[in-house]
Amino acid sequence: MMALSKKMLEEPSEIEMLLPWHAAGTLSARDARRVDEALARDPELARQYAVIREEYAETISLNETLGAPSARAMQKLFAAIDAEPAVNKPSFNLSSRASAFFASLSPRTLAWSASLGALALVLQAGVIGAVLLHNQPATYQTASLSTNEPITRDLGAAPAAPRALVRFSPDAKVSDITALLEHYQASIIDGARGGLFRLQFGTRSMTKDEVANLMNRLQSEKIVSLAVPTP
């Protein structure tokens, strides 16, 4: 009893404290080797390790009996997410943060695929488009004409901002594209037909020279394989 009391008052050794992580297999290779060596030469430590393995197994067993949340939790979450734009005004920042986040979740070796890129960009365009709706000047559309393109006219005085058809290189990541959009203050207004996206740059008009300069800068971007002005 005395020996036991004395033992319980003793400070644990470093190796002794690492035993639970050894049982769970989460030690570094170096620490795991140190613990294995100590276990091989210290029977008392080995006894303690056997106790720990029992605790480890029972903790897993206990947690596994806890079940899973009901569908209510998921419904509540996605209802809250759906309500987010109404509560918090989305911004360019939000879309870029979301894109960066999802990019960070992807394996580094994830290669560009046209379908993945198109899907991600269309989703992103949806977010950005929702933002732009707040800033677009009022327009009206004639009802008497039937052409491929609707005839619209700005009621405000602002002239049109420059637009371009852009094709991104096959190895471009979503995060790279988002960064480029932010850098050029651009938004995707249409895409991706034949791998081409229609981008709009800022909200003010540019001179011919400015547009040409913009196209040259875009064309020199590593992730852009084609950039041509478009109405």
Next chain:
Amino acid sequence: MQVLYGRHHVRVFRFGLRLVRDEQVAEDLISEVFLDVWRQAGKFEGRSAVSTWLLAITRFKALSALRRRKDVELEDEAANAIEDTSDDPEVAVQKKDTSEALRKCLTSLSSEHREIVDLVYYHEKSVEEVAEIVGIPENTVKTRLFYARKKLADLLKAAGVERGWP
């Protein structure tokens, strides 16, 4: 988000449930956790595993929920008074069911000890990851788990279970 939720929601729920001990509260907790993730996606820097980040948010939310319920004191009292309030472990021992007694004693640990046991054994978090989730130094993580295990041994001993340690 659906992929992230699908992959992690069960473990997040179980971690939260072990802390708050109420299924309804734990379900509300996971909605709050993933909504926070949706809102704060940009703050995730990829330096730690996504699961570590999720568990850290869950812990913070669970502690907030516990504070709201103001039953932390009750919980600690329950942990300290196991031999007085419950004879279930003794009954279990009579049935030679050490496993059941062990599980009951694991449930009776304080929330501080419970979370560290769960993080290491069930969620398989390293010393560094537990330190990040709980917000304490790595050495404290090691000593806290050691003393959690000692408390577990005390509870088992009080219930008549001797395991040869300490």
